[in-house]
Amino acid sequence: MRPRSSTPRTPGADLPEHPDFLWRNPEPKRSYDVVIVGGGGHGLATAHYLAKNHGITNVAVLEKGWLAGGNMARNTTIIRSNYLWDESSAIYEHALKLWEGLEEDLGYPILFSQRGVLNLAHSLQDVRDSVRRVEANKLNGVDAEWLEPDEVRKICPIVNTSTDIRYPVLGATYQPRAGIAKHDYVAWGFARRADEAGIDLIQDCAVTGFATDGNRVTGVQTTRGTIGAGKVALCAAGHTSVLTDLLGIRVPVQSHPLQALVSELLEPVHPTVVMSNAVHVYVSQAHKGELVMGAGVDSYNGYGQRGAFHIIERQMAAAVELFPVFARAHLLRTWAGIVDVSPDASPIVGRTPYDNLYLNCGWGTGGFKATPGIGWALAHTIASDEPHPYVAPFSLDRFVTGALVDEHGAAAVAH
């Protein structure tokens, strides 16, 4: 295991300054070797690793709005790799190892804080599932422990481990190397490096169509004109299916609003990250001091970046149930991102029926933590025209073959 982040920070410490210069705002060129559609975390990370690992710099990242303004700006920044399945833990663990060196790689203070993640268990089936995941993590070389309630309390004293709550904490899995980072800083770090390498980051540039020649994509039509492309990678999260519809490729992702919220700035009170599925909470305290919390998924589909308020109310009930000390905190702001969920809740990455078109979507709630890992693996896939081993299991054709990587996890049905 690598040492924890080399620059320990206490919650509440002032934020580090951004660099004086981030990126140019170039006019699009007539064509590029690689066009990445989507200037979110994944698109920017892919651009960075195309330049860094493969020396490919004649690249444009096209963003219909502002860079990293979609889910990258809206997630709760939890980073962990304690996934159940081999395929998932492999790519998330690769990502975590990259996270551990990312501040240095990007030369940007991304505030990666390995404060550990607790996943709480509240039922006997939760315990079975947790033990199963911990044992699988260990055999896969991912740091993981099963903790009894008193050990949970030692790591996070504010969790209500009393036995007389509605769903008592029966224990937790713990990944010490997990943590949080500052999302904008991460995105801007990748963007700045890509820009330095000569990659054009083009904002306010929506893709409206594709130019094709047989089974090759030759360019993209955009609100800023047609741009030729040697290869095209789609990193547009839930809007990927809107783009692939233009090419007649069906991509099975459904988009749902997922809300999150913050409190006012508070003195340090919450030392780690806590997640609970049964009493639905995931919460950390960000560096400035605000509690950052994710709510549940809205059940209807849509691209509107807003959700229904009863989801927030339910979220507050869960938060106060598990963390009585939060009762007095104030909700300062709510917002929503859009989770793009595939049928097996695993991403869809890799090649498509078009020889030079690459897909990357369906990350659901896992996109942020995967950012460096997928950027690395997608860059490899684009450069070598061959799925990187980390993404090979996540091909689109698994929905035909049935080789699913089902991260919905145990259905938790009780008899």
Place this chain on the structure above:
Amino acid sequence: MTSPFRTPQGGRVDRATTVEFTFDGQAFTGHPGDTLASALLAAGRHQIATSISLGRPRGIAAAWAEDPGGLVQVEEPFPEPMLLATTVELADGLVAHGLPGQGRLAEIPDSARYDAVHHHVDVLVVGAGPAGLAAALTAARAGARVALVDEQSEAGGSLLAGTERLDDAPALQWVAAAVAELADHPEVLHLQRATAFGSYDDGFVLALERRTDHLGAAAPRHLSRQRVWRFRARSVVVATGAHERPVVFADNDRPGIMLAGAARTFLHRYGVLPGREAVVFTTNDSAYDSALDLHRAGVRVQAVVDARPEGSPRRREECERAGIRVLAGAVVTGTRGVERVTHALVAPFADGEVGAGSAIACDVLLVSGGWNPAVHLFSQARGRLRYDAALGAFVPGEELDGLSVTGSAAGVPDLAGCLADGQRVARAALSALAIAPAADDRLPAAPEPVVPSAPLVLWRVPDTSGAEGSTSFVDLQRDATVADIARAVGAGLRSIEHVKRYTTIGTAHDQGKTSGVLTSGITAELLGVPVQDTGTTTFRPPYTPVAFAALAGRDRGRLFDPERVTALHDWHVTAGAVFEDVGQWKRPRYYPRPGEDMEAAVLRECAAARTGVGILDGSTLGKIDVQGPDAAVLLDRLYTNLMSSLKVGSVRYGVMCGVDGMVIDDGTVLRLAEDRFLVLTTTGGAAKILDWMEEWAQTEWPDLRVHCTSVTEQWVTFPVVGPRSRDVVGAVFPQVDVANEAFPFMTWRDTTLDGVPVRLARISFSGELAFEVYVNPWYAVAVWQRLLEAGRPYGITPYGTETMHVLRAEKGYPIIGQDTDGTVTPQDLGMGWAVSKKKPDFVGKRSFARVENQNPLRKQLVGLLPVDRRTVLPEGSQIVEFRADGQLPPPPVPMLGHVTSSYRSAALARPFALALVKGGRSRIGDTVHVPVNGTLVPVEVTGSVLVDPEGARRDG
């Protein structure tokens, strides 16, 4: 401490009563009706805290929620981490202190009560200022069902802060009359201290009512402290007023620097003078009212500094009559002072250039850069905003269905206009609702509005201090300056969202109420683009912060999630059952006798069921009554096996799969009639499966004539299990022939017990001879007691879920959700027999044909027997290949599967387990390893049925 800045009279505080409070450890007094801010100002105290990053002194800068300066922590009587001094109503015994940016969560539990109310109205009016009152009156007089909510302690809005007159009398007289008239309408709900904080689709508006804090110790205990109102309005009228906007200049953050309108509020509403010597800096006419009112109240107004080249000729004349100096074409370029402003630096200003200036002594500097309509609720509801270049502000840029904006929130400039606009908007709303306005719908006569001189839009004064904008504060709460915006733009940022994130402007407690539009303006200026193109960042709920506890409401503790118990719960408690949470249900897990631990109790309960008779409360099993001519068709399409061929009177086990062919639930189906089935689901799957059936029936096959109804709670279910169960059931229900031939396995019979209908079914989840007894829950205890009584000669033993699990596992019956995880097909479970080959289609069928489903290495359900005959494998353990050296290799170690269920078996006299193992059925007889606490435990792979594989026991 005394209150030297309290005016001799005036204001809306109760001067007859004095309340005591403590701020930063110092004792103060004030009056009911004060806020913490007004009481501190009355004592001459402006500074509240120091700033978050730079540690600069900060004071009260506004009079309500838009104040960026006065953050406090309240310690008593009710601890809260971060509030604004301007919105904390004074109550006796209040203890608070200033906050340098971070609040602290008190450790004492919040024992206050919070609740929520749904309220449906024709018209919801937000804001009880002139426009809102006019709108509410218009709607109420028309007979509409109306709610009027306002965040202040009393109605009146801007009228509370001024000296306006209506119908030739003080305007507040009209406000009082309007409030009284509204109170007379039975269909009107009028709430003060209720902040509308969220606006959603279809007229859904949330408001937080603060009900008790202002009462201090006198608050009745039975009242909830705060209440969330969930309004659903056919029409929403947003009359939320406007926030005054500052102008940014060097050192504009010192205590004593305040919005001009706020000073007027403190004077008229609270009877407080903000200082003795004032300088007023403005870009528009409104601040002249503050200058003149303060002058009349005895404040020495040193100068009105008007950035407009000509100022306002009419207002200048008024000032000159009062002896107030007006400096037109001038600006404040900076200030002096540390803990309080001491001088305003004033300089001529023309064509964007600042000339040589001079210092004017003052202890308060009032600033007005214009007014920003409070468009938050409109914008939250996805209303598009339009930049109004004349106002220098964003105003509603479109009409929304069912939501309109009126008064100064819509940019209406004067009182007469606001009243008329409120009425107009309300009438339009009524018209859309087909409600006729009242014949008598009179509004008070307002003075003829005076056309003001055109305002100047000025975001910032050029910094001549040499600090290059680094002390020109845009967002005081974030210590963010003009220099920060310039740096962001210099870094290549063009989007206002990027500027926000780079500078953190707008992310603090006030969410950019005063800083947001300034940032848009300054960014646009620096980029040389129109402000409209820069736009604003997104307005998000809540408008002002809301306590977590208020939103959690009553859903805390035991009410966090409904606790479901069966009709026998009290009996179980008396019997000493240990309970298990199964979904929302409390189920007995086992019934320990004195001195027994779980293991001993379960071994005893298992032995009873296998050798004598046991009884289980199975009432939590989901039950769905499926009726209609097409009931059988629906079930055929949802189950993998055939249900239409089931005969009335018979029972069949069935499996349901998702579209991916993975098992989602199982259970038995009783055919009650040709067109009626009783579907049993797992306990945890009951709601999900009903949803599943409804979704398919409603969205995919609406042609099917079928209805599904949950009857889970209409029947209790008691499996009576074991070789002696026939004796027990036969004794209690003598009208039923319980012989095997007359009542075969997988059939059901109806009977009665003392006239009460009872259904019996021969279903077994243990492999033993068993009868399930169904009865209405009213009779649950009586029937249960009869069964116990009849079973006493055979030692009938109640057992819980743990024993149920062991018994079924010994027979290899899987529990969906424990032995499956959403990746398991019926074939994987060895239940290929339950998958129909005849049916043309059913949910999941197509997926069975996929390549991966044919893979011989799929995980299959098998049994495991630890070779040492002692180890109970932890459930969830992983399984690896047998290692001859008994050592785990370094990771990654390939895994074969995992242990899904694991128990001690009384029948086998050894521990056993069920597991999902890759190619498991082909490994039967092999030995594999299970890592347990660092050692490898050898286990033998077996078939999944370990007890009575020939099925000899089920018929007794």
